[in-house]
Amino acid sequence: MKYYTIGQFSKLVGKSIQTLRLWDNEGKLKPHHITEGGHRYYSEQQINQVLQVPLVKRTKKVIGYCRKMIKELLENDTGEES
Template sequence: MRYYTIGQFSKLVGKSIQTLILWENEGKLKPHHITEGGHRYYSEQQINQEGK
């Protein structure tokens, strides 16, 4: 499975990084995982789920 940084993912789904963070805070779209350093990673499968 491939993982994308929040910047890469935002370009793939056509949404801003701020929108993705807002959706995370609202519980609409959570990153696949967040590193100890706070880096967010999204999976290929989440591309079709964004914002749902």
């Protein structure tokens, strides 16, 4: 498995080093391993994790919108067929 420094990983996923450190501190995305010198290394698998976040967020928004629309349709249903 290939590992990337925080700088390399930052460029690959389009997130700043500061964001990656924040995510580490918040427990959202921990580096695969940290050396004794404190250097963070991320794995190839973690690239996919980060790149999927926007897709998951968009999917949740779409699902939420669909639920809202279904609820409105059911609330406005008069029981009459067209």
